[in-house]
Amino acid sequence: MKGQNFMTSNRSTKTIKKALKKKPAKPTQAEAEDAVRTLIRWAGDDSDREGLRDTPKRVTKSYLEFFKGYEQEPKEILSRTFKDVEGYDEMIVLRDINFNSYCEHHMVPFSGRAHVAYIPGDKVVGISKLARLVDVYAKRLQIQEKLTAQIASTLNEVLKPRGVAVVVEATHMCMTTRGVQKHGTVMQTSQLHGLFKSDHRTRQEFFSLLKVAHFNTSPR
Ligand SMILES: [Zn+2]
Secondary structure (H helix, E strand, O other), rough: OOOOOOOOOHHHHHHHHHHHOOOOOOOOHHHHHHHHHHHHHHHHOOOOHHHHHOOOHHHHHHHHOOEEEEEEEEHHHHOEEEOOOOOOOOOOOEEEEEEEEEEEEOOOOOEEEEEEEOOOOOOOOOHHHHHHHHHHHHOOOOOOOHHHHHHHHHHHEEEEEEEEEEEEEEEHHHHOOOOOOOOOOOOOEEEEHHHHHHHHHHHHHHHHHHHHHHHHHHOO
């Protein structure tokens, strides 16, 4: 990275970091389509043959859908909260939130389910918002660990609940179709905050709820 070896004051280091963080300009539609043609040729095919002629257009259009999450601000999704909950202060669990995401190392899909739980402080959020939050982070280039952590920390920051737990289970195409080619392998990640981390009974309750759910609904 440029500038890394220079001696700089704290302030100018910050400025440099900020400048480096700035997103590069978005390519034009034509540039994006050209890039797809290049990859088709890289795969070994003729990007001009009939069956592939409209593929660059379709791929760039699909990307708008696959990576919709970049257009959305995750914290905004949780901005509408409810305080009138009649003193409800127990665990809220939304399980089996299906998602599709793209591995940032290989740009191939990984998909699975997320389970999100929190113990409210003084406010709760509409349950569909939890699913939308998963989607916003899933529809970006991701690794499963980061996806899990981002969902948990956003909930923690915005709702300020007494605890947050997120479990993600997914199969990765980069593992099933290339490299070691292990089919049916499921990766599981979890991120815990607050009571889920500090109180083992809370944690146990959550994981046993998920386990029960598994036995009841999963065809495995
Ligand atoms: Zn990968």
